[in-house]
Amino acid sequence: MSEGKELKEKLFNVKKNGWENQSDETLTEIFKFADEYMYYLNSSKTEKEIVSNSKEILIKNGFIDIEQKETLEAGDKVFYVNHGRSLYAAVIGEEPRTNGMRIIAAHGDSPRIDLKQNPFYEDSEIAMLKTHYYGGIKKYQWTNIPLSMHGTVVKPNGERIEISIGENDIDPVFTISDLLPHLAAEQMERKLKDGVQGEDLNILMGSIPYSDDTVTERVKLNVLDLLNQKYGITEVDFISSEIEFVPAFKARSLGLDYSMVGAYGQDDKVCCYTALRGLLNIETPKKTAVCVLTDKEEVGFNGVTGMCTLRFEDFIHEMLDKKSENTPSALQRTFTKSKAISADVDAGYDPNYPSAFERNNTSYIGKGITIVKYTGSRGKSGASEAPSEMVAELRRIYENAGVKYQACELGKVDKGGGGTIALTLANRGMEVVDSGVPVIGMHSPYEITSKYDVYAAYKGYEAFYRG
Numbered sequence: 001m002s003e004g005k006e007l008k009e010k011l012f013n014v015k016k017n018g019w020e021n022q023s024d025e026t027l028t029e030i031f032k033f034a035d036e037y038m039y040y041l042n043s044s045k046t047e048k049e050i051v052s053n054s055k056e057i058l059i060k061n062g063f064i065d066i067e068q069k070e071t072l073e074a075g076d077k078v079f080y081v082n083h084g085r086s087l088y089a090a091v092i093g094e095e096p097r098t099n100g101m102r103i104i105a106a107h108g109d110s111p112r113i114d115l116k117q118n119p120f121y122e123d124s125e126i127a128m129l130k131t132h133y134y135g136g137i138k139k140y141q142w143t144n145i146p147l148s149m150h151g152t153v154v155k156p157n158g159e160r161i162e163i164s165i166g167e168n169d170i171d172p173v174f175t176i177s178d179l180l181p182h183l184a185a186e187q188m189e190r191k192l193k194d195g196v197q198g199e200d201l202n203i204l205m206g207s208i209p210y211s212d213d214t215v216t217e218r219v220k221l222n223v224l225d226l227l228n229q230k231y232g233i234t235e236v237d238f239i240s241s242e243i244e245f246v247p248a249f250k251a252r253s254l255g256l257d258y259s260m261v262g263a264y265g266q267d268d269k270v271c272c273y274t275a276l277r278g279l280l281n282i283e284t285p286k287k288t289a290v291c292v293l294t295d296k297e298e299v300g301f302n303g304v305t306g307m308c309t310l311r312f313e314d315f316i317h318e319m320l321d322k323k324s325e326n327t328p329s330a331l332q333r334t335f336t337k338s339k340a341i342s343a344d345v346d347a348g349y350d351p352n353y354p355s356a357f358e359r360n361n362t363s364y365i366g367k368g369i370t371i372v373k374y375t376g377s378r379g380k381s382g383a384s385e386a387p388s389e390m391v392a393e394l395r396r397i398y399e400n401a402g403v404k405y406q407a408c409e410l411g412k413v414d415k416g417g418g419g420t421i422a423l424t425l426a427n428r429g430m431e432v433v434d435s436g437v438p439v440i441g442m443h444s445p446y447e448i449t450s451k452y453d454v455y456a457a458y459k460g461y462e463a464f465y466r467g
Contacts, residue, residue: 100337377417
């Protein structure tokens, strides 16, 4: 190597492809982990399914509901489920909680199509459902694709009915129709964001009329009758329901080399899974390791199951109580001594749209986990900016663990931007930095990640828990 090449190797920060020079053993591990991740995605399309399946994984790995424990000892593994939509899990560390904890928080909710409270109507002998979209979407991407129906109906007597239609191959699927190009001249003159209106996102549910020509709205009646036969529900029960329509696509290996994952909801279920799997490898850490799978990130962090909720504090109080550490200032001392990762995805560079990205400061799929010092938009508005000391500590952890990382931000300045739950953790007094997986096509019905980056996140999160 020439002197110049040696100097360049020493001084330049080069983003190298993570697939290069991997051993056969490591490649086998990466692909095996990706298969397990895709299995998780296919059974976890909603935030409630994320929590339910994650709880099952925790129990199989020796975790116990914290409410069943009277006291806690180092090495104990506990969890708490918040209204079935968010989950907090911890491995109790040797040091007092007031010395700080290691927290990784991801979110299980993803952009989707929700039902309105009074969704059913019939038009031209087609039964339809009115919707209200959830999170930031390009509306036109959600038309003429297969959708599955997931959710819960709760009756006044407390009975809960779980609904899942469209995931099994024998199930029907649903869709939102779009206008054929032959008749869409007016529509195609609109701005892209207005090509499909929010009130046009109506679900096609059926077209066979009920066999009684003495009644009106017979197709709507027939669809409601089918739902009543299968689930015992009536139209009024949808007032107290949470029904979501999500893409019916299965998570699949993408690319002829099987190097990528194509799936709905990888923002942010990829970080949920990798953070959870990393926690399973922790036995008795020095500092208590906490994994948070939260809800409502896509609509602003609020609500009883969002990251702003005091239910998270309740979980920490439970740990302090059961370790006899809950003095009046213990909670705040715990938070101010804690270090956290906001585990969320970032926009991976898309060669089809190079003008949206600033190449030096974007993430690239296949080049490792991201470190995002600040989020926000325009002049860092709404940002939670990590202290440089926290960024340096995360670099140390990743480098010592042999985890490839890349620093980035979300697109060009003034092109857009975004926020994460980092600020809700920082506002509690923690040092926090965003770190996650690059995604191409974020918030679309079919997002793309690199299997290498997914594995890097898993190993990086595990290393962070260990410190």
